Structures are given as C-alpha cells and as structure tokens.
Amino acid sequence: MKFIIKILKDFPAYLWSGWGSIASIFLFIALWDMGNQLYGDLVLPSPLETFNTLWMMLHDEEVLYEINITLYRAAMGFGLSLLLGSVLGLLAGFFATASMMSRPIVTILVGMPPIAWIVLAMIWFGMGDDTVIFTVVVASFPIIFVGALQGTRTLDGDLNEMAKSFNLPWHMKFVDIYFPHIFSYIFPSWVSGLGMAWKIVVMAELLATSDGIGASLAVARSQLDTPTALALVVIMIGSLMFIEYIILEPLKREVELWRS
C-alpha cells in the first residue's frame, strides 16, 4: 500500500518531467510535416490530416471494435509470454544445467524471423486469433525468458550468504534480496517484450486475419488510403507510449530506487 501511495505521490512530478519528451515529439512531427510538403499528400499525409482522420476514426464504432480485437490479441499473447517467460526463465536461472541447455534454444527462437513463424502458424492454426496470439508469444517469450534467466543467474552470492548467517525468514529474503535484483532485470525485458508484442500483433493480423488493426492497415494499403494507414500507426504508437511511459515507467522508477 505504501508503495502505491509513493508512486501516486511522485506521479505529478514524473508527468511534469515529460515536457522535454513532448517537445522532441513535436520536433519530430514538424519534420514529418516538412516531409509532407516535399513529397505530397499521397506519399506522406500531413500530420494535421492524419490527426483529423484519427479523430474521426476514434468516433467510429467499427474502428473501435477493430482496435478492441487487436488489443485482446496483443494482451493475450503478451500475457502468455509474460507468464511462461518469467516462470521458465526464473527456474532455468536456478539450475546451471538448465540455463546452459536453454541458451541455444533461445538463440533459435530469437533468430527465426517472425514472418516465418506467421507462415507456420497459418498452416497449423488457420486464419484467426490463434495464429496471431501464437506469433506474439513466440516473438516476445524469448526476450522475457532471457531477462528472467539473467536475473536469477546474477544474484549476489555474498548477500545470500549474509542472509543465511543472519537467519533471515524466507519472505524477507525474497522481498529484500531476491526480488529487487531479479526485478531490475526482468522488468526491462517485460517492456521490450511488450514493444515486440505490439509490433508483431499488427504484422500477424495484416497477413493472417480479416479483422483487427493490422487487417484495417491492409485495406488502407489496397485503397492507397495513406491518412488512414498513418492514423492506425499513430493509434499503435500512442497506446504503446501510454502503457510504457504512464504505467510501466513510474513503477520501474520506484522499484529501481535502491540502485542509486
């Protein structure tokens, strides 16, 4: 409880520190606007037109339905990889043999291009939710797995010994020694896993389904509707930024305070 109150208390100051990021986003949008002036509306619609399209889309029931579908798939896929990756990674980290064994397998998983997974998944599961969710899991699981594995592998032996000699109860050992260390490894991997899930879900939808943001993107492409395509991209980036900077980052700051 104390932890949550602290996060909420620091939240306004944290939000206020975001002005610099907002400034650089606007600088980027200005660059985008110049691109529009150089190459014309068809190649790169102006930011203003894109945001207007986005505004209209967000008032359209059908588009909201597509967004919900994509969110569901991304959340399912990411949730599964979070669970599997964290649990298996932590376990593998505790046993030297297991971590030695899992290394090459992870390399295979990471090395395989997601597009190849999509093709396989389409053959295995057909066109639908399962294909997308599977691809998301396959792509973000290894990232989280490696993070968790590193977290347990690098636990400080000296601290452990100290805890033993002071006869610390198991919950204190967990909360004060293991958790902060492991979390500082596993949390960034969750963030990158989430980013990966967000990108893969659109790609998989574009190729393997007839609904969701990815499918809408495919339709926009076939109709040369660049404003809609960009508006969809803005939705994806906007939601990712919201989750990463508004929800995850404040958590991370509080948890990693011990480092400084």
Next chain:
Amino acid sequence: MSQEEKLRATNHYLYYPDEKNIQPHFAYGFRPLFLVLAPYMVISMLLWGLIFSGGITVPFIGDTLTWHIYEMLFGLLTAGLLAFLSTGLPELFPGLVPLVGKELKNITILWLLGRLSFWTMGWTGVYLAAILNLAMLAWIIWFARHAVLDKLQRHASLGYTAVAIFLIETWFFSAQAGLVETPPMDILKVALGAIVVLILLALRRVNMEAINELMEDEDIDDVFISRPPKTNLALFAVIIFTIVEFFYPTSSALGWLGFAVSAGIIGITGEYILKDEKILHLAYVRYLASVYVLFAIGYALMGWDLLNPDIYGLNHFRHFITTGGIGLSYLVVMLIISTVHTGRHLVASWKTHLMVLLIITATFMRGLIPFFEEYTSALYIASTIAWTLPFIIYIKLYFEFLLRPRADGIKG
C-alpha cells in the same frame, strides 16, 4: 553584520576598483542603468501611446511600427543586458574587476545618446542612430569578452548570443538604410528569437543565484542546480523555430515547431521540483516560473494559429513573448538584482506580487485581442497602462536602494 554574511556579500566580486569618490549610484553596474531604464520604459510607453493614437507625430524613417518594435527589443535590451552582465560577470569570473565610477557613467551616457539618436532619427538620420546603438552593443560584447575567451567556456553561450544579436542589429540598420533587401520586420522576428535565447541563457544563471539565496534565507537544506539539458532543448527548439519562420513564415511545420518550443520552455520549470524539498511556494520562484509560462503560452498560441486557418492572431500572440516573457523577465531581474546586490534579503510582498500580476494581466489583455476585437482600443490602452505601472512602482520603491550605499556596508 556577522562574518558569514560579510563573506557572502563579498562573493559578488573579488576586487573592487580603487577609484576615489564613487557616488552610490555609480557604485555598481546595474545602479545607473536601472535608474535610467525604468523611467525610460515609462516615458517611452507614454510616447508610443501618444504616437499610435495620433496625439503626437515623431518623424521616423519609414514605418513607425517597425521602429517601435526595434526600440522595445534592442533599446531596452542593451541597458538590461549590460546591467545583467556587469553585475553577474564579476561573480561568475572572480577576478574580473566590476564596472564602476567614471567608465560606468560614460557607458550610461552612451546608452542615453543612443535613445536620443533614436527619437530624433527623423532629423539626425539613421546612420547616427546605427553608430551609437551598435557602439553600445559592441562595447558590451567587449566588456563580456572574458565569457567567450574563458578556457572552460562555461558562460561562452552568452557571449556568442550577444555577438549574434549585434550582427542581427547591423543587418536591421543595413536594411533600414537600404543597403540590403531583407524586409526589416523579418529581421526583427529573427532578433526576437535571438533575444529569447539570450534571456533563457541569462535566466538559468539568475535562477541559480536567486533561488539558492532564497533557500538559504528560508533555511531550506537543499541546493538548486539548473543543469543545461532542459534549457538547451528549449534553445534548440527556439533557434529552429526562428530560422524556419524567417524562410517559411506560413508553413504548417512552423506550427508544430511552435508547440515544440512551448513544451521545451515549459519543461525548464521541471527544475523547480527538487528531490527532497519543496520550493514552488516561494514567491520569487513563482515569478521566475511565470516568465517561462508566458513564453510557452506565446509559442503554443502561435503554433495553434499557424495550424488553424480560421485564426488570425499571430502577431497578437507574439506579445506573450514580448510584453509577457521579456517584460516580466526584465522586471523580475530588476527586482532581484536591486535587492540582492544592494545587500538586502530577497523578500516578496503584496507590492511585488502586484507588479508581477500587472505584467501578466497586461500580457493577457494585449495577447488575447483577437478574441475580443470589439474592445481592441480599450485593451490596447489598458494593457499599456498595466504594463507601465509596475515600473512606476519600481521607481517609487527601489530607487532609494539604487541611490544609497549597500545596506550591509560593503562596497558596490
């Protein structure tokens, strides 16, 4: 006076010149300059009011509005800048001998001659005004050369910006004399960008000095450090905005840049949130923060205008930067320097609140004219009065500080 207080007072400089019989009003750089600047602000605003309402006619070469903007930017800037540098540099570079006495008197006279040549330009010609005004700025740059030549380059940015402003002023006079083709109004917009850069650079230093002094007075056990990155991001955005505005004044990209500048400048206020202690309740911190807020509102409104075809208020909104940000920064810096450097503690009162509020009110009245067009002339008059009043109050309250020796008895 305790030993510690004495030590703090002498922190402002290492050596004091040996000159005999220095009168109190020439005892330190800011004194005579503020003594002439504050009345000049009041008198010139009165004159401009009369000129624009048709009450009097002063023959200028070409467009009166252009010269009005010139004077409000460059005329005031040279006095303000010299006051700031001659007070601040001996502190930033211990070993630099403060500017006092005869030399200070001469440079103040040069500034006054510059003003005279400006108002009599119709008879004396643009070249005399150009020479006197450029000479003043050139002298300031020469005085501040230590900042540029400093090996560590800690405050070199101030010097480089001053040089840039000198070049822009030369460009402006060349355009007025018909030597170059650039429209003078476009050059003034570039000048405004450069002056905003200079003020942001100067405020970073004023913030550090004033806020740490305040925290010491209030027994707040923390240090306020204004690190460069936040200011630099804002500066970068301002510079890009100024360049793009010169070449593509109606581009929609400029609109987004306006928002970028706004966010960058408001981001600087994040420095007031310290890790352990709170300082946002201190009045002077709020005054200083208001400068950034006014700048930010100005750039955001300009951005909004450029992206919205139904709004025609660009030059009105620009007054949030000029009347607002620049005006308030002059006032707050004058208040801080006149208090701290005459050996007094920085204490806010309802009078200082009133002065700051008047400038802010004047800014909103002037800047939001496009939304209340039916009251245009009333708003012009009201904002002029509201903007001038704080400087009249300043004359009433602070001139005795400037005309008497330091309260703590040390020289300067």
